Amino acid sequence: xxxxxxxxxxxxxxxxxxxxAVANALPRLGISDVSSVRIGRRIEIEFTGAADxxxxxxxxxxxxANPVIEDFTIQEVAEEAVPAGEPS
Amino acid sequence: xxxxxxxxxxxxxxxxxxxxAVANALPRLGISDVSSVRIGRRIEIEFTGAADxxxxxxxxxxxxANPVIEDFTIQEVAEEAVPAGEPS
Numbered sequence: 001x002x003x004x005x006x007x008x009x010x011x012x013x014x015x016x017x018x019x020x021a022v023a024n025a026l027p028r029l030g031i032s033d034v035s036s037v038r039i040g041r042r043i044e045i046e047f048t049g050a051a052d053x054x055x056x057x058x059x060x061x062x063x064x065a066n067p068v069i070e071d072f073t074i075q076e077v078a079e080e081a082v083p084a085g086e087p088s
Numbered sequence: 089x090x091x092x093x094x095x096x097x098x099x100x101x102x103x104x105x106x107x108x109a110v111a112n113a114l115p116r117l118g119i120s121d122v123s124s125v126r127i128g129r130r131i132e133i134e135f136t137g138a139a140d141x142x143x144x145x146x147x148x149x150x151x152x153a154n155p156v157i158e159d160f161t162i163q164e165v166a167e168e169a170v171p172a173g174e175p176s
Contacts (some may be wrong), residue, residue, distance in 0.1 A: 035089070036134040
């Protein structure tokens with residue numbers, strides 16, 4: 001069982017109003033040293049067997065990202081990745 | 089200048105219809121060995137100075153995630169992180 005993470009972010013030259021809204025809200029929390037916030041998607045895909053990088057690339061390109069305005073990166077994560085800080 | 093990435097994912101026990109829609113679309117691409125797709129958010133925050141982990145945690149908790157249904161993880165990334173595969 002392999003787990004692959006695809007991160008999809010807007011290209012740097014594309015305006016990100018959602019991120020800007022968060023950035024504009026930060027001073028209300030008393031935080032003024034943030035220069036930029038960009039919001040994208042993180043997609044976790046679990047394969048029943050091994051993950052074929054070519055296949056993951058195809059999924060990301062055809063289903064997950066809009067290549068005109070978005071970039072994606074693919075990373076395979078450890079099989080038994082237990083999220084940190086979740087003792088509860 | 090520090091860059092911090094906050095990954096926000098639905099808790100495992102919360103249904104993710106968006107991810108399921110992607111999983112259900114995969115057989116149409118000829119892909120049948122995916123057992124699960126979960127879709128969350130990836131937020132990149134750039135600080136003008138050093139990033140205070142406590143402060144980032146506050147931002148994530150109050151602005152970025154809904155702690156009732158979502159988990160978040162925080163990671164500081166290298167300062168001059170250039171996305172791979174972008175020679176164009």
